[in-house]
Amino acid sequence: MIKRLINDRRGIALAYPFLFLILISCSALVLDIGRAHMVQSKMQLIDDSSALAGAMTADVERTVEYQTETKDGVIVIKEIPGETKIKINPEEAHKAARKAEQANGGVSDFWSKVMGKYVVHKNGQYLDSNETGWAGQVSGETEYYTETRTRLAPGLLKFIGNDGIEVYTNGTAEAYIDQPIE
Numbered sequence: 001m002i003k004r005l006i007n008d009r010r011g012i013a014l015a016y017p018f019l020f021l022i023l024i025s026c027s028a029l030v031l032d033i034g035r036a037h038m039v040q041s042k043m044q045l046i047d048d049s050s051a052l053a054g055a056m057t058a059d060v061e062r063t064v065e066y067q068t069e070t071k072d073g074v075i076v077i078k079e080i081p082g083e084t085k086i087k088i089n090p091e092e093a094h095k096a097a098r099k100a101e102q103a104n105g106g107v108s109d110f111w112s113k114v115m116g117k118y119v120v121h122k123n124g125q126y127l128d129s130n131e132t133g134w135a136g137q138v139s140g141e142t143e144y145y146t147e148t149r150t151r152l153a154p155g156l157l158k159f160i161g162n163d164g165i166e167v168y169t170n171g172t173a174e175a176y177i178d179q180p181i182e
Contacts, residue, residue, distance in 0.1 A: 047171030053100035054144030058175035
């Protein structure tokens with residue numbers, strides 16, 4: 001009896017369409033996830049480059065004190081190096097960061113063609129959790145922070161009515177002095 005059940009092939013033709021459907025669905029899901037990773041790596045490049053561009057606009061302020069002495073009727077002025085500070089100008093940083101964002105694929109141009117979901121550009125504040133777009137801000141005296149957020153609903157996810165995959169990246173760059181300024 002067991003041998004007869006093993007050799008029975010009558011219902012196998014019904015399983016092939018279901019197996020084919022499962023195979024196609026898994027393939028489409030793999031493509032959707034792969035596309036989300038591709039989008040995320042592109043967005044990370046944009047965030048990193050725009051954060052670096054914003055941080056590179058930092059100004060170096062160096063305080064100098066002068067001390068005067070009189071020796072044998074001659075006034076001698078000595079320069080005493082003071083503190084060196086780095087400070088990022090927010091307006092210049094935003095301008096440079098936006099320029100870098102556009103130069104690296106221009107999220108606003110590229111992603112709006114791909115999905116039409118990239119709508120906000122903010123300077124000086126974070127993105128809200130429901131917003132999609134790019135934002136950049138000075139997060140400290142020497143740091144510039146950027147973030148990008150979008151929603152992808154490609155292929156299978158769109159077909160089954162899913163809202164999509166949220167893709168979020170951020171980047172931070174810090175300006176510093178490598179060598180003392182003389």
